Amino acid sequence: MDVAVLGATGDVGRQVCTQLVERQVLPTTSRLQLVGRPDGSSARAVHGLRADLIDAYDEHAPVLDVALDPADVVADVVVVAAGRTIAPRSDGAPPSRAGLAEQNAGVFRAYADALATHGSGSEVVVVVSNPVELGVAVMAQRLGRHRVIGMGAWLDTLRFRREIAVQLGVRRHRVGGFVGGQHGDDAVPLWSTVRISGLDVAERERAVARLRGPRTLATFPAEIAEAKARLTALASQDMAAAFALIDTWPPDLRVVARPWMTHQSGAKTAAGTASATVDLLETVLDGRDIVVAGQVALAGEVTVGGAPAHGVLGVPVVLGPEGWGRVLLDPLPADEDARLAQAGAAITAAAAPWTSGDRAGAAR
């Protein structure tokens, strides 16, 4: 199977390409298409990236190819890492997601239209670019909703499992459980889905209660806001102390606070984002079906907040070579259900200016 990476020369795109080749996810007979844009510096750099990857990995590299025109994108799996990113602000003030959406909606539309016109009709699209929910909404409308998945919820899920594993002193692969909702502050840690291999139900419930303390998700947004304020004040004096403070917080708060601080530090989160993306690609390319969390365009498959959920939301789904299929979400405790409903409403409101005039197609 072949893979195309849109925005290949960006920080995330370059990491995705490098990890795909280095981890030998693609056989030498497959093709990795590095996609830049004709009117930016990537038109030149993408050729250099190809040469650099061959220089480093020629013995086991797949066929490396360059494309600059969206109409020339050809692949079984398309990774969307093109577009603007959110610049961190030193005062910790939230970035304008609307501004980012305005810039990147055009990128999502251009590639989705090109794939709809020139593609095979069966590509699976993994959206990394932010706002990831908008990317999924725009592309699902044009390509069919089951072929498009956003990887923000999978990245948050892997972070959640790691934070729990660290606290319990076990390896991450022993921890299951998902984060849904919206990538970012409206991420919803689904504590009721947590499983820890080797622990029976009673032992797990005790472990989760210890990790969470008396908190519920009702106070989660306020905790995040307070955490960011404290980190902003501390990081301006001592960045190491800010990261050390995060280590003292509960696992679900760390899932949101640590990547936010990483981005604020100027380091960005390219390596972790790419690693989670390549994880997803590995299973899709392998032909296996696995349960992941991802942002998908729902059409009433699950009930959230007392009503069938419509629109984009991060939920656990079965993902395979043809895209995502079933949603795997049992009835949730009240606090998780309420937070998921709030996240869904926030996503719909944020995406509306860029999706309401779009042509129908999401129901496919």
Ligand SMILES: NC(=O)c1ccc[n+]([C@@H]2O[C@H](COP(=O)([O-])OP(=O)(O)OC[C@H]3O[C@@H](n4cnc5c(N)ncnc54)[C@H](O)[C@@H]3O)[C@@H](O)[C@H]2O)c1
């Ligand atoms: N979902 C996640 O978990 C996650 C994590 C980190 C970053 N991101 C997102 O991924 C995206 C890329 O981040 P980055 O750090 O690599 O950014 P970057 O600025 O380093 O790279 C952006 C890339 O997009 C390309 N690009 C920009 N405008 C374009 C356009 N109009 N058409 C085509 N290509 C265009 C650039 O040439 C460049 O290759 C951002 O939207 C960022 O917010 C998502």
